[in-house]
Amino acid sequence: MHTILDKQLLAPKVYRLRIRAPEVARVRRAGQFVALRVTKEGERFPLTIVDSDPGEGSITLIIQEVGLSTQLLCSKNVGEAISDIAGPLGHPTEVGKFGNVVCVGGGIGVAPLYPIAKALKQAGNKVTTIIGARTKDLIILEQDMRGVSDDVVLASDDGSIGMKGFVSDVVKHLVQKEGRRFDFCAAIGPVPMMRAVCGVTKELGIRTMVSLNPIMVDGTGMCGGCRVLIGGQTKFACVDGPEFDGHQVDFAALTSRLRMYDYLKEQCVSGAFAPAQKTS
Ligand SMILES: Cc1cc2nc3c(=O)[nH]c(=O)nc-3n(C[C@H](O)[C@H](O)[C@H](O)COP(=O)(O)OP(=O)(O)OC[C@H]3O[C@@H](n4cnc5c(N)ncnc54)[C@H](O)[C@@H]3O)c2cc1C
Ligand code: FES
Known part of the structure; x- marks a missing residue:
């Protein structure tokens, strides 16, 4: 049984769950995900493995409630269990020593970005992380990202925190106005955001990975x-x-x-x- 060991509210409708899944915890790598079902009758849906503790036999998931299955999962409390977890699925992230890397996360995309930033940092890269959200209350994982990054830049669409504007504008600003140089970019978030970041990095000649x-x-x-x-x-x-x-x-x-x-x-x-x- 996949018992919920811990549950935290990170932002409105965004939860962090630590769930018992020893086999997945033992072998998973950055960039991989699980497909899970909350109940036997429910649908199977994908969630990125944000972190794991092989000693405890647990994985960490961060979930944004958007519809039926995510609401059902987020309604579960510590001590309750979910039906099944399949994984780890997908290719792990290509973690190389690129030099200066910029990790760009938008909204809930910051959750799948966290294990990648952590792995890139552990591989010896200098990591700059940009966290963007529509407004201050929706910024997630700022402290966690500070723990695995050399520098964290916040941005919000409405200017309520950090730089005002989209994360793609921030990448452009750091390179063109502050003279920073990036050898690699990892960008995860809503499709329009990843598309905009790729437009900027293509222009700037920065190799870019998206999830x-x-x-x-x-x-x-x-x-x-x-x-x-x-x-x-x-x-x-x-x-x-x-x-x-x-x-x-x-x-x-x-x-x-x-x-x-x-x-x-x-x-x-x-x-x-x-x-x-x-x-x-
Ligand atoms: C590889 C991968 C990793 C993901 N990681 C995370 C994560 O770490 N945290 C997180 O909150 N969300 C993540 N998602 C998105 C998550 O799977 C969907 O939000 C969830 O399936 C929505 O289901 P629902 O029933 O709650 O909502 P629904 O009302 O069914 O759907 C809401 C929206 O979610 C998307 N969606 C629905 N079903 C799926 C599905 N089976 N696969 C993918 N997208 C779907 C669609 O865009 C849809 O419009 C990930 C998706 C993929 C493909
Ligand atoms: S989810 Fe069926 S082919 Fe990928």
Whole structure:
């Protein structure tokens, strides 16, 4: 059983859970994720492994409540258990000694970015981390990131904390106005944010890795649900990724695939669509 050992509220609708999962904790590496089900009848959905403690046999997940499954998971309390956890899934991050690296996180993307920043720091890189959010209250993991970075820069869309503006503008500012040099960039967050960061880093000639979040169903490369276009080639994010060269990603195709079930959601909400009823 995967018992919840600790639960913390980090920001409105964002929770950190430490969950018992000894086998995953023992072998997982930065950049990997799990697919979990809260109940046996529930859907399986992907979450990045933010940290692990092999001694305790636990993994740490950070979850933003966005819909049914994430709400159900976040409603669980310490001592309660969830049904199953499959993983670790996906390729681990390519952790090299690049020199000066900039880790750029937007919103909940700061959670999957944390293990990558930590691994890059442990590999001997000089790590500058940029944390962005719409507003001050939504900034997460500032202290954790300070522990694994040489420098942390905060940014908010409304200027309530740190630099006012998007994280992509901050990257540009650090390079063009402050004369910083970056050899590698890791960017994770909402698709428009990763797309904007890649636009800036391409212009500045900084190699950039992004972690993609298409809809995943089985997480095994069988269903094709998570397909993405990378350099004109079809890849499955669950088995070929989730990390890819950001300058090769077709962000327009990713955006349109993320919206492909919106019409069903609207029909469910309006009552126009109801799953077929079983008749005997
Ligand atoms: C590799 C990977 C790592 C992720 N890591 C994290 C993480 O560390 N923390 C976190 O809060 N979220 C993470 N996500 C996103 C998380 O999986 C979705 O928020 C969750 O599945 C939404 O389910 P729901 O039922 O609560 O919401 P729904 O109402 O079903 O969906 C809300 C939105 O979430 C996205 N989504 C829904 N189902 C999936 C799915 N099966 N796979 C991917 N996206 C989906 C869609 O964009 C959808 O519009 C990750 C996604 C991927 C692919
Ligand atoms: S989730 Fe099915 S192929 Fe990736």
